[in-house]
Amino acid sequence: MTTDTIITARGLTKTFTVRKAVVEAVTDLDLDVQRGELVAFLGPNGAGKSTSLRMLTTLLPPTSGTATVVGHDIARDPAGVRRRIGYIGQGTSAGHNQRVRDELLSQGAFYGMGRRAAATRADELLESLDLAPLATRKVLGLSGGQKRRLDIALGLIHSPELLFLDEPSTGLDPQSRANLWQHILDLRREHGTTIFVTTHFLEEADLFAERVLVMDHGRMIADDTAGNLKTTLAGDVITLGFASEADARAAAARAGGTAAGSSLSLTVDHGELVLPRLLRELDSVTSATLRQPTLDDVFLALTGRSLREDAATSKEEINA
Amino acid sequence: MSTITTDTWNVLTRELRPVLRDPFSLIFSLVQPLVFLGLFGPLLVATSGQPAAATLQSFVPGILVMIALFGTGTTGSNLLYEMQTGSHERTLVAPISRSSLLVGRALKEMVPIMVQACIIALVTIPFGFSVNPIGLALGLVLLALFGLGFGALSYSLALASRNNDWMFWGIQQATLFPLMILSGMLLPLEHAPQWMQVAAAFNPISYVVAAERALLSGDLASMTVVWGFVAAAVLAVIGLSVGIRAMKKAA
Known part of the structure; x- marks a missing residue:
């Protein structure tokens, strides 16, 4: 595994104006991610995780600050970034009236793959994500877990070296969630893909990520391995x-x-x-x-609040 | 092919796939024009005092424009839905140009319109509607051009109302019916009050309807046809430029 930097962000800031009030969604984010890392962005809803991700994936222009993703500047060369990253958002990536395999073929074409290459890759992904029997089914009729696996397949069609996942397991039952993570971990083991995931599930960050970034109120308040965070902050x-x-x-x-x-x-x-x-x-x-200790104890030590209570009570996420 | 052309083609292909997979969906969306033909047509024949064939000659071209108007006027809701579910976001992260996302979708609108209009025109022939084949071909092209522009406007409306979808349906309902009535599509406006005639003169769809009537009756060389194409072309240019701007701004 090489250790060059794949994501660099300096002073990344995003403010929104909501009903004439200025809301700082993300403040001064500094970040370096090395190639091959599996990084989890942990924090309650509305902490600024998704906004950060949306800036890094060129979906949202930053108010100030800079970032380079896979060697391309997010503001000056968004197309260069897009070609090289995969992104799996919070919603359903596939069109509701499309067929499963058709969406994969369209996605391949969007990423400049030839018809043959896209078809081969689509079949490969259908097979490895247990979607092959559903190839000709309409997206509308898929279960939540099946849709999520299709999201993953769509995000991987062009074999990106860096994959962003925004709350990948929200709305999934525990079994589908475990299954999803198995796919993510396989991907990393087999291809060395760098994985950047946001989650408000403590257990996920704890179990799978080797590096955890804790975010609260738009600021990154901790950045370390889960083990170190627990030893130094909770005990x-x-x-x-x-x-x-x-x-x-x-x-x-x-x-x-x-x-x-x-x-x-x-x-x-x-x-x-x-x-x-x-x-x-x-x-x-x-x-x-x-x-x-769990990462919840870490969050409690950092903020004085429990992440569990927070996740349950605060549902406000700034939509942009 | 340049990137924009390739991107547009790819977006168009994606939009057409569900239509090709499910061609019968095109037939099902013909219910509204068929209802108008079957229930409004006889009323029109009865009140006009003219023979059925003469009434059909002006009524069927209007119904064809109605197909294009309602088919493309609601098409923005597909984009609205894709913006809400996340599949539009997926295409925004893909390396395709923003303008292609709009143009590809708008171009797709041309296909169902031409197929549906062709079916309706053929279905009415046994009832006394006489159609000039070259006029029909040109008429379909005119409808496609109109649908491209009006579809682009519908997508623009969807992009503008992405955070409150009631706005899409509100504006859509508030504009489609006045546009339809003030185009002389169903009832001719010759006996309408002056203000309605003035309003109709500013409605581009009036010109498309008039041109469609001329074309299908075989009056190919008339200025009415030229004005119809001019109106549709102006609408297409406006629709596409507004739509491309909305798409870039929304992203």
């Missing part, structure tokens, strides 16, 4: 139970942490190593739990 929580409050207080005096009633909790790094030692040292322990 493991060990909770020990005791027979009495006195035992808990005595244990707190020896081991640190905060005693509450007959239990004691400690926030530590590498809880899995600390817990056995504590159990050896403190003979009065009656129960023990270790909770390793």
